Amino acid sequence: MSYIKVSGTKLVDGKGEEIILRGAGLGGWMNMENFITGYPGCEFQIRGALAEVVGKEKSEFFFDRFLEYFFTENDAILFKSLGLNCIRIAFNYRHFEDDMNPRVLKTSGFKHLDRVIDACAKHGIYTILDLHTAPGGQNTDWHSDAGTHIANFWLHKDFQDRVIWLWTELAKHYKDNTWIAGYNPLNEPTDPTHTTLLQFYSRIYTAIRSVDPHHALFLDGNTFASDFSHFGDAHKQWENTAYSIHDYSVFGFPQSPEVYVGSENQKGRMRRSYERKREWMDERGLCVWNGEWGPVYARSEYDGAKTDEINSHRYQVLKDQLDIYNQDRLSWSIWLYKDIGYQGMVHVSRSSKYMTLFKDFLAKKYRLSVDAWGADDTYVRSAYQPLIDLIKQEIPPENQNLYPFPVWKMESRVERLARCILVSEFLVKEWAEHFRGMGEKELDEVAKSFSLENCLTRDGLNKILTDNATLVAGK
Numbered sequence: 356m357s358y359i360k361v362s363g364t365k366l367v368d369g370k371g372e373e374i375i376l377r378g379a380g381l382g383g384w385m386n387m388e389n390f391i392t393g394y395p396g397c398e399f400q401i402r403g404a405l406a407e408v409v410g411k412e413k414s415e416f417f418f419d420r421f422l423e424y425f426f427t428e429n430d431a432i433l434f435k436s437l438g439l440n441c442i443r444i445a446f447n448y449r450h451f452e453d454d455m456n457p458r459v460l461k462t463s464g465f466k467h468l469d470r471v472i473d474a475c476a477k478h479g480i481y482t483i484l485d486l487h488t489a490p491g492g493q494n495t496d497w498h499s500d501a502g503t504h505i506a507n508f509w510l511h512k513d514f515q516d517r518v519i520w521l522w523t524e525l526a527k528h529y530k531d532n533t534w535i536a537g538y539n540p541l542n543e544p545t546d547p548t549h550t551t552l553l554q555f556y557s558r559i560y561t562a563i564r565s566v567d568p569h570h571a572l573f574l575d576g577n578t579f580a581s582d583f584s585h586f587g588d589a590h591k592q593w594e595n596t597a598y599s600i601h602d603y604s605v606f607g608f609p610q611s612p613e614v615y616v617g618s619e620n621q622k623g624r625m626r627r628s629y630e631r632k633r634e635w636m637d638e639r640g641l642c643v644w645n646g647e648w649g650p651v652y653a654r655s656e657y658d659g660a661k662t663d664e665i666n667s668h669r670y671q672v673l674k675d676q677l678d679i680y681n682q683d684r685l686s687w688s689i690w691l692y693k694d695i696g697y698q699g700m701v702h703v704s705r706s707s708k709y710m711t712l713f714k715d716f717l718a719k720k721y722r723l724s725v726d727a728w729g730a731d732d733t734y735v736r737s738a739y740q741p742l743i744d745l746i747k748q749e750i751p752p753e754n755q756n757l758y759p760f761p762v763w764k765m766e767s768r769v770e771r772l773a774r775c776i777l778v779s780e781f782l783v784k785e786w787a788e789h790f791r792g793m794g795e796k797e798l799d800e801v802a803k804s805f806s807l808e809n810c811l812t813r814d815g816l817n818k819i820l821t822d823n824a825t826l827v828a829g830k
């Protein structure tokens with residue numbers, strides 16, 4: 356079997372025939388996330404808190420079991436049966452390197468990553484390796500697992516050097532694996548200078564190529580994979596490289612400015628937002644990959660009788676996005692394969708041990724609106740509005756829009772920092788306390804909630820994905 360390569364605007368196989376990669380992101384697994392996995396704050400915080408409550412050994416046991424159950428061969432079989440052919444695997448650098456022991460490879464990190472790559476390969480599914488967190492945090496959000504909104508990765512060369520080192524080690528390990536479609540070296544950078552990112556990409560390109568000349572690279576644009584406007588002629592130094600946009604449409608979220616009905620006007624706005632993100636590539640004939648996109652869904656336990664109606668609008672967003680992508684023969688990876696019920700193709704059943712154990716806690720998280728991702732802030736708006744009003748009153752408008760503006764407006768910055776970092780931190784211990792007194796048998800049962808046998812499928816979403824998995828329209 357041959358490697359997938361980038362040829363002009365296309366991905367091609369060894370015979371030079373076009374291959375379109377369509378699949379989903381395996382998030383919340385080797386990089387656990389608040390709304391995906393159900394905890395507050397960041398992964399490093401809950402790992403620390405659980406170790407305090409049940410001890411280091413049992414905590415490591417729990418997380419190992421969780422990693423095992425979350426994706427097994429059964430998941431690969433289901434995924435393939437839906438007609439999809441690629442999984443983007445998000446992973447946290449901490450699986451491979453300890454901050455207190457930098458540049459020493461933790462080979463234990465390969466245990467589950469190798470297993471899942473092989474399970475996917477066995478069932479004809481390509482994988483793309485996505486470094487979702489970097490030391491110091493490469494972006495301002497919770498999913499970079501930094502516990503802060505300052506993306507320190509861009510301020511400390513040593514953090515960057517460590518990622519160069521790590522990718523060299525990973526590329527050495529995976530260089531012969533042709534089922535890996537490529538490497539996505541850094542998820543959603545937010546580099547305020549816009550230029551340090553380009554220097555970093557040049558360095559990572561050279562480092563990976565020094566040990567692995569074959570695999571394609573998938574480089575995210577700046578500002579959460581939305582902005583290539585500062586890339587200039589940078590692509591001229593990089594061969595076999597595709598460029599990754601993340602095409603979330605605001606219409607697919609509770610913050611949508613209006614109900615999405617698929618009017619010509621709304622479809623036009625959706626298309627323009629997508630085209631803006633890929634403009635730099637289109638002007639230069641470069642290959643585009645949509646590495647993340649997709650609506651979130653209403654849940655009957657929170658949204659009650661309105662659930663189905665809300666979701667019918669979200670499915671319309673999904674279909675209309677896919678119509679655009681089909682016209683462009685676009686390769687895409689929807690966010691998200693599995694979670695506890697907000698966005699995933701598959702979700703943990705509410706009757707599972709984990710969901711039963713955390714039922715009240717999850718309801719509290721919802722009331723406090725601590726997960727920033729698409730959160731409905733109805734219950735807490737009155738608490739944060741005075742702070743927003745105060746800033747509006749006292750800070751001159753030209754100082755209110757701090758980077759990563761325009762993706763983060765002033766209001767969203769206040770809410771994210773206050774809820775997702777500050778209030779979340781107060782809940783970390785409470786999450787861990789749910790495990791107090793548990794032995795290995797019980798911990799295993801809780802972790803097993805994430806196995807496919809304890810999950811439900813989101814059939815409306817999966818059917819739309821299957822219907823579009825191989826669809827393309829000639830341009």
Ligand SMILES: O[C@@H]1[C@@H](O)[C@H](O[C@@H]2CO[C@@H](O[C@@H]3CO[C@@H](O)[C@H](O)[C@H]3O)[C@H](O)[C@H]2O)OC[C@H]1O
Binds near residue numbers: 579
């Ligand atoms: O791990 C993922 C993470 O990669 C993803 O990051 C978010 C991507 O989008 C950013 O905001 C959106 C930008 O486009 C607008 O049209 C949307 O309305 C915005 O929501 C956001 O700040 C990032 O955090 O998010 C999900 C995580 O699980």
